[in-house]
Amino acid sequence: MTAWFTTCACLCLLPGALLAADTNALPLPDAIARALENNQRVRAAQLSAQSSALGIEQADAEFDYRLTPAAETAAGSDAHSVGYGVALGRKLAWGTDVSAGADVTHTEFDEADDVNVGRVSVRLDQPLFRQGGKLVQLEPLRLAQSRYKQSLRLLENTKADLVLDVAERYERVLRAEHLTASEQQTVLRLEKLLRLTSARERQGRATHLDVLRVDLLLGQARGRLSVNQEQVASQQRALAELLGEAPTQTYVLQRPPRLDLDLPPPDLAAATALSNRLEYAQALQDITDARRGERVAGRQLWPDLRLTTRVEQTGAGPRQADAFHPEDTLWAVGLTGDTDLNPRRARASYEAAAVNTSAAELDAEIIRVRIIRDVYDQLGAYRRAGLDYELAERNYALARKRRDLATRLYDKGRTDSMSVTDAEDAFLSAENARYTAEAEASVAGYRVLRATGTLIAYPDELKVQVP
Helix, strand or coil, X not given: CHHHHHHHHHXXXXXXXXXXXXXXXXXXXXXXXXXXXXXXXXXXXXXXXXHHHHHHHHHHHHHCXXXXXXXXXXXXXXXXXXXXXXXXXXXXXXCCEEEEEEEEEEEEECCCCCEEEEEEEEEEEEEEECCCCHHHHCHHHHHHHHHHHHHHHHHHHHHHHHHHHHHHHHHHHHHHXXXXXXXXXXXXXXXXXXXXXXXXXXXXXXXXXXXXXXXXXXXHHHHHHHHHHHHHHHHHHHXXXXXXXXXXXXXXXXXXCCCCCCCCCHHHHHHHHHHHCHHHHHHHHHHHHHHHHHHHHHHCCCCEEEEEEEEEEEEEXXXXXXXXXXXXXXXXXXXXXCCCCCCHHHHHHHHHHHHHHHHHHHHHHHHHHHHHHHHHHHHHHHHHHHHHHHHHHHHHHHHHHHHHHHHHHHHCCCCCHHHHHHHHHXXXXXXXXXXXXXXXXXXXXXXXXXXXXXXXXXXXXXXXCCC
């Protein structure tokens, strides 16, 4: 189902690219490609995703190897010493911290033999109960990974919204250009009608009231023409902004083919949307994170114990080689604890985490219902837009025939100027309605694809994960 929607959208967009005979022409697919490459919102979302990716690096660095060199020197009234060493350690996913190190200290006395002391040690720290285990230790990394996925979903949603915005703005520019061209023709027709009506007034075949009426309509048409010309410039600037280009850039647009979708049943379309819409996938991810956070918060009610094991071998003697021959071995095992007998804060944190889980589940249900409603609304709007366009085309054809007939009858002196101006007004209204219906019908298909989550291809790992 998802593949069908995406294939249909691509097939409908492809012919626009073949129409670009004019080097200055900007077919809709090219406009979308430019926007996805240059739009500032997309770039900002990309930078946010890069920042989130670095957050994973920071969280994962907690489990990297640690190599720590050490050096020291000291001087006293009767001796001075120099020491150096190195330690290697690493924290494991269970919280176990393993480290091994070696150091040598050379001490020279004023009235005694020199002493060289060498130590080799291995230390193991293992948190128990509260801080022990992957659940607690890997939580920062899992949260960083979730934030990264969230930023990627935001990026993909930004792209999808941008594609729809470009399609809508593209249609607005076309509509403004068509209205401007139509008003230019209207002005020419009314100028001709004014000349003819004025001539007939001089002949006594029309009244001055007829001349004033036509002159008024001509002035109104010129005013609309000026407004429409400004609208073209404004819509062109808005399109340039979406494409990430200079506001002075102008484009030669081409009427794209309408998306002719074979609509599936509403329940199937809603199921497609729930499996593809990234905001629903994010809501389900938020539930998973909240439930895990609730378990982590529950761990804070457990005792905080830590098991420490240490093995150290020491060698000493007047020669440097003596430091590397261990003579004594020390074994040590310890158990430390830090338990708060008044767990009020931890209990409140756990209860807050439980509330967050319930809120995340409620948010997911709200988003699910909203997506289903959106799908039903857009399917209905698509059908209605098609019917409205057919009706607008019929009314436009009738209004044009009426205008042409009224003009011919007036030229032959068989009707008055009022019939011509009334027909002209009706034609302008029908033409405006036709352009509006045409733009709405063109955009309605893109809105259906956006509602079902198939306007652009999302990475599978960002969609709803079905077990």
